[in-house]
Amino acid sequence: MPRFAANLSMLYNDVDFLDRFAAAARDGFQAVEYLFPYAHPAPELAERLRAHGLQQVLFNAPPGDWDAGERGLACLPGREAEFRAGIAQAIEYAQALQCPRIHVMAGLVPQGADAAAVRATYVANVRHAAEQAAPHGIRILLEPINGRDMPGFFLSRQDQAHALVAEIGATNVQVQMDLYHCQIVEGDLAMKIRQYLPTGRVGHLQIAGVPERHEPDVGELNHPYLFRLLDSLGYDGWIGCEYRPARGAATHATSDGLGWLKPWL
Ligand SMILES: O=C(O)[C@@H](O)C(=O)CO
Numbered sequence: 001m002p003r004f005a006a007n008l009s010m011l012y013n014d015v016d017f018l019d020r021f022a023a024a025a026r027d028g029f030q031a032v033e034y035l036f037p038y039a040h041p042a043p044e045l046a047e048r049l050r051a052h053g054l055q056q057v058l059f060n061a062p063p064g065d066w067d068a069g070e071r072g073l074a075c076l077p078g079r080e081a082e083f084r085a086g087i088a089q090a091i092e093y094a095q096a097l098q099c100p101r102i103h104v105m106a107g108l109v110p111q112g113a114d115a116a117a118v119r120a121t122y123v124a125n126v127r128h129a130a131e132q133a134a135p136h137g138i139r140i141l142l143e144p145i146n147g148r149d150m151p152g153f154f155l156s157r158q159d160q161a162h163a164l165v166a167e168i169g170a171t172n173v174q175v176q177m178d179l180y181h182c183q184i185v186e187g188d189l190a191m192k193i194r195q196y197l198p199t200g201r202v203g204h205l206q207i208a209g210v211p212e213r214h215e216p217d218v219g220e221l222n223h224p225y226l227f228r229l230l231d232s233l234g235y236d237g238w239i240g241c242e243y244r245p246a247r248g249a250a251t252h253a254t255s256d257g258l259g260w261l262k263p264w265l
């Protein structure tokens with residue numbers, strides 16, 4: 001059976017962030033993920049996980065100045081020191097939260113930048129992150145993101161991410177295969193899953209309905225078919241529920257929209 005993690009950045013927006021742990025546990029989730037933990041002290045987050053019997057399965061390294069539009073630092077020439085400081089902070093949080101995966105966002109390609117320099121910066125930065133994370137048993141994940149949601153993002157295709165993982169050459173670097181982004185950029189999801197899961201290089205999956213990024217049972221995808229396929233391939237990792245409930249931040253919007261999950265809990 002697929003194992004589902006609630007993405008607390010997108011789900012349960014009708015309550016404060018720290019109250020989303022309890023809400024997810026009440027709905028039957030045993031694991032959570034979210035974008036960034038850094039607004040809260042790690043012990044406070046660890047206590048929420050403990051109190052509600054939840055595992056933290058993923059969060060992101062610091063992305064640079066998110067409010068100013070930055071979406072990761074890994075591919076940005078000249079920002080290496082900030083990138084490294086962010087990785088050190090992320091590893092501290094991952095240890096405190098016993099989280100085995102950190103997503104390192106690639107970043108937006110700077111206007112006019114030399115493509116070779118951007119790629120070389122990315123490879124060197126991810127190698128550094130992998131080296132720092134490895135002694136703690138932490139994996140570094142790279143996620144291709146669609147260019148409609150994040151125009152100019154360095155990484156958008158699965159084949160690009162897998163080629164980079166091979167080039168980086170560290171055993172603790174894997175691809176975060178977000179099926180929502182993959183459907184928008186490439187489509188042919190079942191064949192992509194059949195192609196990439198057996199490589200052992202997919203470290204985490206995420207889902208959402210396409211194109212609105214609402215519940216998985218809203219939109220053009222047949223998620224039950226994909227879940228059965230993942231089962232048949234022996235996928236035993238987590239699937240992050242990274243979608244915006246169709247009723248937004250209305251009271252109980254997330255819980256009311258979880259009908260799709262019930263058969264899989
Ligand atoms: O798909 C996404 O948007 C996320 O997984 C993420 O980490 C960046 O926003």
Ligand SMILES: [Mg+2]
Nearest residue numbers: 143178206242
């Ligand atoms: Mg994602």
